Amino acid sequence: MCGIIAYVGHQESYPILIRGLKRLEYRGYDSAGIALLDGGLKVYKKAGRVSELENAIANKNLRSHIGIGHTRWATHGAPSDVNAHPHVAASGKFAVVHNGIIENYRMLKKYLLNKGYFFESDTDTEVLAHFVEDVQQCNQCTLEEAVRLAMAKVVGAYALVVLSEDLPNTLIAARKGSPMVVGIGRDEFFIASDATPIVAYTDQVVFVNDHEVVFIQDDRLFMTNSENRPLIPAVQQLDITLETIEKGDFEHFMLKEIFEQPNAIRDCMRGRLSTDSQKLVLGGISDYMDQLTKAHKITIVACGTSWHVGLIAEYLVEEFCKIPVEVEYASEFRYRKPIIGAGDLVWAISQSGETADTLAAMTLAKKQGATILGICNVVESSIARMAHAGIYTHAGPEIGVASTKAFTAQLTAIVMMALAVARQRGTITTFMFNELLQHLTDVPETIEVVLQQYDQVKHMAQAYKDMSNFLFLGRGYNFPVALEGALKLKELSYIHAEGYPAAEMKHGPIALIDEAMPVVFIATQDRSYDKIIANIEEVKARKGKIIAIVTRGDKTATQLADHVIEVPPIHEALMPMIAVVPLQLLAYHMAVIRGCDVDRPRNLAKSVTVE
Ligand code: G6P
Numbered sequence: 001m002c003g004i005i006a007y008v009g010h011q012e013s014y015p016i017l018i019r020g021l022k023r024l025e026y027r028g029y030d031s032a033g034i035a036l037l038d039g040g041l042k043v044y045k046k047a048g049r050v051s052e053l054e055n056a057i058a059n060k061n062l063r064s065h066i067g068i069g070h071t072r073w074a075t076h077g078a079p080s081d082v083n084a085h086p087h088v089a090a091s092g093k094f095a096v097v098h099n100g101i102i103e104n105y106r107m108l109k110k111y112l113l114n115k116g117y118f119f120e121s122d123t124d125t126e127v128l129a130h131f132v133e134d135v136q137q138c139n140q141c142t143l144e145e146a147v148r149l150a151m152a153k154v155v156g157a158y159a160l161v162v163l164s165e166d167l168p169n170t171l172i173a174a175r176k177g178s179p180m181v182v183g184i185g186r187d188e189f190f191i192a193s194d195a196t197p198i199v200a201y202t203d204q205v206v207f208v209n210d211h212e213v214v215f216i217q218d219d220r221l222f223m224t225n226s227e228n229r230p231l232i233p234a235v236q237q238l239d240i241t242l243e244t245i246e247k248g249d250f251e252h253f254m255l256k257e258i259f260e261q262p263n264a265i266r267d268c269m270r271g272r273l274s275t276d277s278q279k280l281v282l283g284g285i286s287d288y289m290d291q292l293t294k295a296h297k298i299t300i301v302a303c304g305t306s307w308h309v310g311l312i313a314e315y316l317v318e319e320f321c322k323i324p325v326e327v328e329y330a331s332e333f334r335y336r337k338p339i340i341g342a343g344d345l346v347w348a349i350s351q352s353g354e355t356a357d358t359l360a361a362m363t364l365a366k367k368q369g370a371t372i373l374g375i376c377n378v379v380e381s382s383i384a385r386m387a388h389a390g391i392y393t394h395a396g397p398e399i400g401v402a403s404t405k406a407f408t409a410q411l412t413a414i415v416m417m418a419l420a421v422a423r424q425r426g427t428i429t430t431f432m433f434n435e436l437l438q439h440l441t442d443v444p445e446t447i448e449v450v451l452q453q454y455d456q457v458k459h460m461a462q463a464y465k466d467m468s469n470f471l472f473l474g475r476g477y478n479f480p481v482a483l484e485g486a487l488k489l490k491e492l493s494y495i496h497a498e499g500y501p502a503a504e505m506k507h508g509p510i511a512l513i514d515e516a517m518p519v520v521f522i523a524t525q526d527r528s529y530d531k532i533i534a535n536i537e538e539v540k541a542r543k544g545k546i547i548a549i550v551t552r553g554d555k556t557a558t559q560l561a562d563h564v565i566e567v568p569p570i571h572e573a574l575m576p577m578i579a580v581v582p583l584q585l586l587a588y589h590m591a592v593i594r595g596c597d598v599d600r601p602r603n604l605a606k607s608v609t610v611e
Pocket of ligand 1: 303304305306349350351352353354355358401402403604605606607608
């Protein structure tokens with residue numbers, strides 16, 4: 001939620017800030033702004049996309065070797081010019097960009113109003129700017145010290161950067177709960193919410209931890225911990241390249257990422273799965289295999305698409321490992337009184353590794369003594385670092401706001417984990433283990449076959465483009481795929497869509513069915529095929545339009561359906577990785593045909609770092 005960027009060094013900062021903000025736009029795109037030192041502190045901000053800010057200041061010939069920038073996903077205060085960041089302290093001396101939520105901002109604002117401060121915006125960040133200034137005045141201290149003292153009084157999450165006209169070669173930054181990375185170039189530094197705006201300039205980075213303060217002055221980087229003790233910055237080499245964060249020949253990041261799935265899955269399996277030796281090597285969780293093998297229960301916490309992966313994990317782990325699984329929305333788990341304690345196992349699934357609710361759920365479970373395994377895509381993300389151990393999905397950066405390759409890569413990791421545990425527990429036969437390993441190895445090629453139906457799905461989308469509602473139905477392993485198909489369609493094309501277990505249709509949704517209701521059935525060959533055929537008949541009898549995802553060679557569902565997409569056969573436990581692909585393409589095409597912004601759907605953000 002919100003992206004921040006800062007630069008100090010020998011280059012012109014303006015182009016670096018604008019380019020960086022465009023890279024970070026997937027984190028929010030309600031407004032954008034920058035602050036520079038160009039004969040004093042200059043702030044430019046605008047509601048809307050980064051390109052609107054860019055157009056508004058195109059003729060300004062901005063020159064500065066230092067600057068901060070922000071792209072916003074609105075929390076406190078509507079998207080508007082005045083609520084856009086940066087926010088400036090009352091004296092006009094310094095500006096702040098912030099990602100996160102200040103939970104006690106009302107109390108701080110009241111205190112500041114009583115002292116005569118005036119507020120232009122409705123944001124918590126303006127409160128932060130004035131509060132830092134107030135702390136500095138009360139304590140007669142440096143700005144860096146004021147940031148530290150102020151942050152000790154702030155409740156909530158923040159990654160913030162401060163730029164002051166009194167400190168012309170200095171950036172001050174602090175983090176708690178929102179991600180922040182420092183890029184170290186040759187005589188230049190970058191600060192950003194993630195590495196995507198930095199990778200074009202340097203691959204040397206320092207991931208900032210909670211409660212740390214960053215002070216960059218001239219060509220030196222100083223970092224201190226919560227007790228104000230100096231830290232030696234832990235410099236790491238970035239594992240992403242520029243190519244992985246660019247669209248290349250694709251029109252949208254989402255489409256690129258849909259087509260990247262075969263390779264993302266191969267990368268996830270690389271070095272871990274060998275069909276020759278019929279072995280799985282999961283180094284990231286090897287120290288916890290014993291605990292996994294003896295587990296009496298596994299609790300999965302996640303949000304959004306990752307939660308759908310959790311549901312599939314439940315089917316897999318219960319079937320093959322014979323361990324009971326509970327799948328929880330992280331946002332609910334954290335506010336219940338979950339029965340979880342020492343010896344319990346929690347799996348946290350997250351693409352970004354920064355989702356606030358998932359992090360909070362993990363914190364709660366950890367506090368109660370549970371062991372946490374993370375299944376994350378972003379290396380060194382907060383969730384990856386908070387987990388006791390885990391598996392990286394290695395899908396590469398996912399930029400499109402709607403998650404696609406993260407879903408299939410997460411499933412790859414989960415299948416490998418489930419098979420490794422089942423093998424060690426002796427709850428799977430050697431035949432089934434080997435068969436599933438073989439089928440998993442075949443998944444990338446199988447997806448490549450499905451992707452060849454790009455034009456066919458486009459054609460089908462054309463036929464349904466004016467519909468207002470959709471139902472997605474599936475059973476067994478394909479039920480969570482129905483949820484995922486509905487989520488993709490609604491978030492991208494703004495068509496109302498619901499996913500249901502097909503049998504539940506009779507308990508309500510069937511009342512909605514008429515000729516204006518397309519129903520997408522995931523009707524691949526599996527143990528519930530006959531049942532799903534019965535459900536298709538029920539929809540057909542009520543004149544609903546039927547789209548069916550079927551296994552190649554299918555006859556019955558094909559005859560009943562208005563439109564059919566065929567997928568190659570695969571073991572039913574792995575079918576979600578295949579069946580989801582036509583649904584991703586359907587949502588993509590529908591959004592394009594309806595003129596929606598595929599990579600930046602309205603009101604959404606890729607990484608929900610606020611609750
Ligand atoms: C947001 C994104 C979704 C994602 C969800 C969970 O809602 O738009 O695509 O599935 O967050 O994110 P995570 O990074 O934890 O998987």
